[in-house]
Amino acid sequence: MRYISNTPAQQREMLARIGVGSIEDLLARIPAKARLSRPLNVPAAMAESDLVRHLRALSALNANVDDYACFLGAGSYDHSVPSPINHLISRGEFFTAYTPYQPEASQGTLRSIFEYQSMMAELTGMDVANASLYDGASSVAEAALMAHAVTERNAIVLSKGVNPLYRQVVETYCEGPGIRLKSAPIGDGATDLDALRKAVGSQTAAVVIQHPNFFGCLEDVKAAAEIAHAQGALLVVVADPVNLGLLTPPGALGADLVVGEGQGLGVPMSFGGPNLGVFAAKQELVRRMPGRLVGATVDLDGQRGFVLTLQTREQHIRREKATSNICTNVALCALMATIYVSIMGKVGIRKVGELSTAKAHYAAEAFTKIPGVRLRFTAPFFKEFTLELPKSPERVAKRLMKEKILAGVPLKAFDRAQKDCLLVAVTEKRTRSDIDAYAAALTAAVA
Amino acid sequence: MANVPADLRYTKEHEWTKLEGDKARVGITAFAQEQLGDVVFVELPKVGAKITAMKAFGVIESVKAVSDLFAPVSGEVVEINAELPKKPEVVNADPYGNGWMIVIKLGNAKEWEGLMTAGDYEKLIADAGH
Secondary structure (H helix, E strand, O other): OOOOOOOHHHHHHHHHHHOOOOHHHHOOOOOHHHOOOOOOOOOOOOOHHHHHHHHHHHHOOOOOOOOOEEOOOOOOOOOOOOOHHHHHHOOOOOOOOOOOOOHHHOHHHHHHHHHHHHHHHHHHOOOEEEEEEOOHHHHHHHHHHHHHHHHOOOEEEEEOOOOHHHHHHHHHHHHOOOOEEEEEOEOOOOEOHHHHHHHOOOOEEEEEEEOOOOOOEOOOHHHHHHHHHHOOOEEEEEOOHHHHHOOOOHHHHOOOEEEEEOOOOOOOOHHHOOOOEEEEEOHHHHHHOOOOEEEEEEOOOOOEEEEEEOHHHOHHHHHHHOOOOOOOOOHHHHHHHHHHHHHHHHHHHHHHHHHHHHHHHHHHHHHOOOOOOEEOOOOOEOOEEEEEOOOOHHHHHHHHHOOOEEOOEEOOOOOHHHOOEEEEEOOOOOOHHHHHHHHHHHHHHHO | OOOOOOOOEEOOOOEEEEEEOOEEEEEEOHHHHHHHOOEEEEEOOOOOOEEOOOOEEEEEEEOOOEEEEEOOOOEEEEEEOOOOOOOOOHHHHOOOOOOOOEEEEEOOOHHHHOOEOHHHHHHHHHHOOO
């Protein structure tokens, strides 16, 4: 942390330089009645040691994933964060979340974003990716706007398997341009393809599905792509890149845009943010992409270098005709993901997927042996599944917290029809004893 | 002095247009492509699009700048040069020939008379300090 000193001597020096006698003189033109005549109503300053003690006491009021076994998901997952990430991102050269203003002077930053883009393109099976979106929700919304611009069509069909919070953000974004939203229901856990086919028409700009979806179930991406493409619409797939070491990249299944939440790639849950929006596209759509793109090139001496490229899509050049008003980079979280993928490698990231899904299936099996507890859907799931409970999921979750277990996300707040359901996520970090302890606590809670 | 064919009409935004029966072929002038430098991208409307005189119908991007393309006349786009998105450099090499952009079916024949002649356009670019 940078510390800027401001001693009385320095204050005198600054005042002398501008020819003012005192700080009070600087404020003299502000009418007395507009000024606060008493000290601010804040507690007195504390010594550092007292302050640390105070803050620790406050933070101890929070549950956290170091002390609790976390089965929460619904878009934010307790995947492991290898310790080199925190060390490397804390370096002064990297420690900014912001987009470089004089980009080509920051070759290291551009290089790290370029590597991130390349990794995301490979994981998603797309040609090009950016590092410009803040979270999964806004990446889905930007994909909807982009599909509208590319196809010059005015309707988006959203599967109800897409995270309901993301769908709300899409609604907000689409209100201004007047894009109509239709939804396709889910059947037994996955999008009802017959209903999807009926919802898609000649005015559909894009079909949006999430894979695995909000309820944890796998979607038939290929079939959705065929339905979208038959009507000339794009297929947008919302995906979690940490799963894509194991699952077939959506690009290979017909997706035109792959977006989603990249938090699982080495970014801590951090009480819900900052997160990492993934945005990847096929080459032919690159000129309609939102955000900034880093390209590799050579300089006059033939040496490799990095530049911001295709900037003529962007707001500072194209003004109101820009592809979007996104003109930033989520550079620090993208760097975490870049370090994560480098550390894990091809084998490691695949292993994360394998362990997560194997443990999730072990957990589902153990939990559904408990009388009254069953899976809500029969569709295959990946690392997250929807349990139907014989007692209020809110109460069950509260009770399991006493056992230091974060049991999952009760679905009532998202959809009243699922009020008996609890969404449970299992990552590679959960141990057999975590899962067995959960099963024992759940047995007691629903008895 | 840049090449300004006498049989064409022009806009102050540096598009040329050529009358072909009840249609008008449109491109950008030799002067415009010189000023832009190497063209790297051209975005054209779809066939069937309705366009309005002196409103943007597309986008041209060079290594130096990005500009809108302005329609000399109103009407419906009946043909586009599908080669351009793949080979934008043709605009530099042959602006009045293979570098053409769109063909418009004239919606209002009177607009034609309001366009600049080769003489007017030569004067415009001479005044622009060329």
